[in-house]
Amino acid sequence: MLRIVKPKTKRAKRELEKRAPKLEENVKKLLLLHGTSVSSVVKAVISDIYHLKKTGRNAIKLTRKNDNVRPFESGGETSLEFLSQKTDCSLFAFGSHSKKRPHNLVLGRMYDYHVYDLIEVGIDQYKSIASLGGGRKLAPQEGSKPCFVFVGEAFEAKEQFKQLKEIILDLFRGEVVETVNLVGLDRVFVCVAAADKVLLRHCGIRLMKSGSKVPAIELVEVGPSLDLTIRRNRLPSGDLKKEAMKTPFKTTKKKVKNVSGDSFAGKVGRIYVPRQEVEGMALTKMKGLKRERREAAIWRSGDGNGMKSPRDHKLLQHKKQRIDKYS
Amino acid sequence: MLLGADEGGPSAELAPSEPSLPYYIDLGNLLVYDPTHPGISPSSSREDRDKECLEAGRTLMQALVEKLFNLPSTLDRVGRLVNLPATLTPLPREKPLPKPRPPTKWEIFAREKGITKRKRSKLDFDEMSGEWRRRHGYKRVADDNDIPVIEAKDSDGLGEDPFSKMNKGKKERVAKQEKNQLQNLKHAIKVGGKGALPSTLQLAATSLPIMGAKDTYKKLRKDDISQAAGLASTATASGGKFDRKVPGEKTLNHPGKHRKFLPVAEGKGQGNEEKNQSNRVLNKVLARHNHDILDVNKAVNVYTAEEESKRAREKWNEGAKKRKKVHNDRMGKKPRQNDRMGKKPRHNDRTGKKPSFRGKG
Known part of the structure; x- marks a missing residue:
């Protein structure tokens, strides 16, 4: 037996509608979490990324250990996918620390709550927001649209670098906008390839x-500043990539209201004419309609007793009254 | 064309417009990329690297800003706004494209028949109140709840309440509509998969206790718990008679049989039931065609059984005469007291049943 399960409250319904697949998608949300063992460096990096992304609730940070999450191993992504569905996040950053892979950070993307691609980076050098004086006057406004600068041919030539470039762009770009305030350009992520490393700097812009x-x-460094070594990566499978890269067919033509027509009538416009109040309308007075x-x-037609005009008649009447009064 | 090698990468239109700037600029994402730069050498000291990094970033950022500040702009209260072109770097979606809902059974039918939806006005004239009213919702036109009197019709059954009939009809229609909706949703899933369902709806399997599925958890009330405890306490061989009672333990609320007696006093509903029950039986027995309710099979069985027993009796009687003769000849004594010779055989009493009526009452 099947039955329909509807949301019981309007709020729940709205929440489900927010999560529904859309033509114009929501901003990708970021899930930040860490494994059973994690170094203070990775923890600090995670909280710095959270600080950058948290505006508009675009990031969710989980503070407890997650022992089931091993993104690169088979079966180790189940828990991650569950959390992704639960929090409606399609980006994640997973921190861990081990002897084999010290200060490890796994960045990844999800498609339809399943892992799309992964890249693992080691953190070699790290300067936090706090250590660079993030609260200073030049600190970028929270949630402002960032710029991206990528330097080095490796970002085009090497598969891993290319993937990291794309993930960094996806991770931090935020909302896709149509207009931007030129004064509001206040932050840039500078990524420079240095042999097998990537130097990622978050800078404030001074105009x-x-x-x-x-x-x-x-440019002024505002943190976090990271030197990253690329470790493992996983690319999406061909089918998945094809599926995820589908773009909706956009109709650029906007529906024009109140204009219609065909080949016979040509272009026909419809205009709104308000109701006319004929009753109280001021019309031009016509001479012929005057009382006099x-x-x-x-x-003139003969009822005037030989008088020339009604005016004469009136004067006569008046005269008579005066004679009566004084006589 | 600089980066046209990959099919997902920038195409010819992304190539830098000015030959002096060999950069790839994606204005929609505010991204600038220099693919000709060899990168920083890692051997240099940390300070040098940082400096070099910022310098490279500054150069490219300057190029981006130059592009941005030369875009057509509008002056706003908050500053100068520029319109950005569409993004050029393709990035994967986070969820699949929304699927169109498969047509419902009605929609398919309507398309076949060429039935198109007509636009109906929001207001309609209500003849009952003599005014224009909204078609749906509060104070709607021809509201069933507003009907004060319904005239009786010839077709009305005896004791039938037209109002309750109307309510019942409405409920039935709603139930039917819900059933149809469910059918359509099931069909949609079958055709278009899970994504074809509206985002706010889910189809869930209801648990059937027979199938061993867990029933939804219902919170036990105090009464339920005491009832369960009472049942458990009587679940011994002695029915709990010789068991030690726990302090505060209560016996079952209704131990033993639950007999129901219909009220004899006349009244509405159940009060009438006792009379109805006896009436039903009497009507059947006293009906003109009461032979219709005769169980022919049973009657035949009874008849044959009687015949058989009759024959058996005769046989017995014949045998008895012979036996009597033999006995008297041999012993010259009176027959014994408990001998049933000459009497009806005992089993005859048992089989001699009257034909009974078949019926429910």
Whole structure:
């Protein structure tokens, strides 16, 4: 027997609607978590990334140990996929620390709550937001749209670097916007390839006067700054990639209201005409309808007792009254 | 074209517009990439590396800013806004594309028949109240709840309440609609998979106790617990008679049989039931066609049984005469007291049943 399960409250319904697949997708949310053993460095990196992403509830940080999560091993992703579904996150950063892989950070993406691709990086050098004075005047505004700078041919030539570039972009880019405030350009992620390492720097942007329309730029490190070594990676399978890269068919034509027509009528517009109040309308007064003229016409027709006009008649009446009064 | 090698990578249109800037710029993502830079050498000292890194970043960022500040812009209260073009770097979706809902049974039928949806006005004239009212919702037109009197019709059954009939009809229609909806959803899943279901709905299997599925947990009430305890305490060979009682233990609320007696006093509902029951039996027995309710099989059985026993009796009687003769000849004595010779055989009493009526009452 099957039955329909509906959400019991409106709130639950809204929540489900938020999670539903859409043509224009929501901002990808980030899940931050760590394994059974984790170094203080990795913990600090995770909390720094959380700090960067938390605006608009775009990041969820789990603070307990997760012993079932081993993203690269088969069966070790079940727990991760469950958490992804639970929190509706499609990006994750998993921190761990072992003798074999010290200061380890696994970055990955999910598609339809299943692991899409993974990349593992080791943290060689790390400067935190706090150590670089993140609270200073130049600190970027929380949740502002970041810029990305990638330097080095490795990001094009090497498969792992290419993947890391894409993941970093996906991780931090936030909402896709149509307009951007030029004053609001205040942060940039600089990624530079250095042999087998990637130097990731989060910098604040200072716009300086240059005498022309375009300002001069100065970058100030605001943290976190990371030197990363790429370890293991897993690319998506061909089918999965094809499925995930599908783009919706967009109709660029916007529906025009109140304009219709065909080949016979041509273009026909419909306009709104408000209701006319004929009752209280001020019409032009016509001479022929004036009372004096109306009465004059009556006199002329013969009811006036030889008087020339109603005016004469009125004067006569008045005269008579005065004579009666004083006599 | 700089980066056209990969099919997912930037295509010809992404190539830098100015030859002086060999950068790949994705304005939609505010991304700038220099693919010609060899990268920083890792052998240099940490400070040098950091410096070099920032310098490279600054150069590229300057190029991006130059592009951005030269885009057509609008002046706003908060600053200068520029319209960004669409993003160029393809990134995977997080969820599959939404699927269109498969058509319902009605929609398929309507398409076949060429039935199109008509737009109905929100207001409709209500003849009962003589005013224009909304078609649906509160204070709607022709609301069943507003009908004060329903005129009796010839087709009305005796004692039938037209109002309750109306309510019943409504409930039935709603139930039917719900059934149809469920059918459509099931069909949608069959055709389009799980994604074809509306995001807010789920189809779940209801547990059937026969199938061994766990029933949904229901919180036990105090009464249920005491009832269970009472049942457990009587589940011994002696029915709990010789068991030691726990202090505070209560006996079952209704031990023994639960007999129900119908009320004899007349009244509504169940009060009438006793009379109805006897009426039903009497009507059947006293009906003109009461032979219809005769169980022919049973009657035939009874008849044949009687015949058989009759024959057996005759046989016995014949045998008895012979035996009597032999006996008297041999012993010259009176027959014994407990001998049933000459009497009806005992089993005859048992089989001699009257034909009974078949019936429920």
